[in-house]
Amino acid sequence: MTLSGATAICGFGSSEIVRRSDRSITAFSLDAALAALEDAGIARDEIDGFVGAPWAPNAGAVNADGADEISMVAFARAMGLKNLRYTADLYQGYSTDMVATAAQALASGRCRYVLGLRAMYNVQGVSYGTGNAEPAFGNEQFTKPFGYKIGGARFALRINRYMQRFGMKREDLYEVVALSRRHAAANPLAVWRGKEVSLEQYMDSGMVAYPHCMFDCDMPVCGASAFVMARVEDVPGSANPAFVSGLAGCHQPLEVFDMSGLKREDVGLCQLYDGFSSMVYEWLENFGWCGEGEAWKFVRDGHANADGRLPVNTFGGSIGEGRLHGIGHLREAYLQVTGRAGARQAARSDNCLVQVGPYDTGSFVMLSREAR
Amino acid sequence: MDSQRPVPMPNAETAPFWTATAEARLSLPRCNDCDRLFYPPPPRCPHCLSDELVWEDVAANGKLYSWTEIFLEAVPGIAAPTLLVSVELAGQRGLVMHMLAHEPRVKDLPLGSAMSIRFGALENGVRLPYAEPAGDAA
Numbered sequence: 001m002t003l004s005g006a007t008a009i010c011g012f013g014s015s016e017i018v019r020r021s022d023r024s025i026t027a028f029s030l031d032a033a034l035a036a037l038e039d040a041g042i043a044r045d046e047i048d049g050f051v052g053a054p055w056a057p058n059a060g061a062v063n064a065d066g067a068d069e070i071s072m073v074a075f076a077r078a079m080g081l082k083n084l085r086y087t088a089d090l091y092q093g094y095s096t097d098m099v100a101t102a103a104q105a106l107a108s109g110r111c112r113y114v115l116g117l118r119a120m121y122n123v124q125g126v127s128y129g130t131g132n133a134e135p136a137f138g139n140e141q142f143t144k145p146f147g148y149k150i151g152g153a154r155f156a157l158r159i160n161r162y163m164q165r166f167g168m169k170r171e172d173l174y175e176v177v178a179l180s181r182r183h184a185a186a187n188p189l190a191v192w193r194g195k196e197v198s199l200e201q202y203m204d205s206g207m208v209a210y211p212h213c214m215f216d217c218d219m220p221v222c223g224a225s226a227f228v229m230a231r232v233e234d235v236p237g238s239a240n241p242a243f244v245s246g247l248a249g250c251h252q253p254l255e256v257f258d259m260s261g262l263k264r265e266d267v268g269l270c271q272l273y274d275g276f277s278s279m280v281y282e283w284l285e286n287f288g289w290c291g292e293g294e295a296w297k298f299v300r301d302g303h304a305n306a307d308g309r310l311p312v313n314t315f316g317g318s319i320g321e322g323r324l325h326g327i328g329h330l331r332e333a334y335l336q337v338t339g340r341a342g343a344r345q346a347a348r349s350d351n352c353l354v355q356v357g358p359y360d361t362g363s364f365v366m367l368s369r370e371a372r
Numbered sequence: 373m374d375s376q377r378p379v380p381m382p383n384a385e386t387a388p389f390w391t392a393t394a395e396a397r398l399s400l401p402r403c404n405d406c407d408r409l410f411y412p413p414p415p416r417c418p419h420c421l422s423d424e425l426v427w428e429d430v431a432a433n434g435k436l437y438s439w440t441e442i443f444l445e446a447v448p449g450i451a452a453p454t455l456l457v458s459v460e461l462a463g464q465r466g467l468v469m470h471m472l473a474h475e476p477r478v479k480d481l482p483l484g485s486a487m488s489i490r491f492g493a494l495e496n497g498v499r500l501p502y503a504e505p506a507g508d509a510a
Binding site: 127129130131132133134135136137138139140141142143144145146147148150151153154156157158160161164165206207208209210211 | 376377378379380381382383386390411412437438439440441442443444445446447448449450453454456458470471472482483500
């Protein structure tokens with residue numbers, strides 16, 4: 001048995017995405033889950049599997065259930081789920097890991113309909129991303145006294161080295177932000193919809209960690225998205241399935257192609273994680289769409305635009321939509337592959353690659369229109 | 373008064389590192405079997421899984437690998453902006469240490485410039501390493 005084409009995402013739903021809210025993360029999660037059930041044509045009591053990724057990853061997180069995180073236990077109670085046979089909270093996992101976990105649980109027969117949920121929350125009265133004076137335990141001994149994880153400093157170190165090695169400038173990094181805002185214009189959920197940023201605004205804006213300025217960072221938001229997955233034979237007739245054709249982790253990334261039987265040329269578009277703008281370069285190079293040190297030219301020259309050679313982050317990415325930590329990327333892949341992306345619909349959308357997570361973690365999902 | 377800066381809390385694997393920095397020495401564990409040095413100190417060699425790690429003092433210098441200037445309040449007790457640098461240890465390709473630098477001139481140096489690792493004031497029982505361009509007075 002192969003996992004490729006054995007399962008499908010058969011519905012997706014989202015809450016609104018807003019900068020701040022007095023509604024709880026639980027309320028946003030229910031909005032997303034109910035919308036996903038309706039989209040899939042599945043009743044609540046048919047859900048017998050749950051996969052979540054509850055971690056609030058920001059330095060200023062309170063990491064409290066129902067505040068900036070939502071656990072399976074809290075969510076199942078709020079949603080009145082009573083028939084769960086398989087559950088997994090992937091604490092530091094991503095939406096792509098959620099798909100892989102759900103696919104395995106479904107294919108092995110542990111459950112029939114999995115609800116996947118990812119919610120993010122911008123807690124009021126808490127500084128989202130700054131450090132605190134608490135002692136540095138465990139691995140933080142070697143990071144926290146130096147601010148290594150504040151404001152994406154570790155990613156800033158990586159791109160600054162890249163820029164110096166390959167002659168790239170901040171004006172070039174701006175092109176990722178400009179692309180994200182352009183694409184977000186056609187995404188009704190995006191917090192930055194209709195708000196373009198000029199090069200002048202970009203160059204004058206406040207720095208976060210050089211070379212990243214405010215616009216290079218995804219915006220903390222309150223919001224959630226959810227999906228329903230099933231084995232192919234269990235997809236409701238009314239639903240719009242996107243088949244899970246490939247899965248991989250970042251140690252063996254090419255398996256996403258091997259499993260799906262697809263080549264790079266078969267991929268019409270990509271949704272690439274952009275917690276910071278510079279991250280989108282990684283896999284354009286690692287998967288060979290461009291050579292080492294050339295991804296910034298690929299973006300600058302328009303090849304990643306909606307009408308380019310390989311459209312990237314057609315919904316605006318996290319930078320254009322808001323920081324849903326990768327569930328927005330999966331949602332967009334689902335909508336594109338099922339032909340329901342509206343004004344954003346790409347010319348070639350039979351196969352969409354989704355990558356979520358930084359260069360040294362994260363994973364990959366290939367969604368396809370046809371079962372492979 | 374003690375600094376507000378986060379204080380490293382050593383464990384069995386990391387204590388020799390902090391004991392050495394308190395004496396203004398850079399000491400790292402070496403795998404006896406693979407002959408590699410590691411930072412941060414691991415419980416075992418991540419390559420061959422040997423637990424024969426031997427601590428040794430190493431030269432506290434290297435090359436500028438990268439830098440960033442953090443404009444958020446990154447480290448309590450240190451006023452923003454904070455200059456964070458990566459130093460590749462001399463003769464140890466791929467062994468990169470991240471620490472603060474206080475000399476803004478680092479930002480004008482090309483990658484690969486010679487850097488010295490120095491040790492700050494003893495606070496809360498710990499001296500934290502910092503980096504500066506080689507040749508600057510301690």
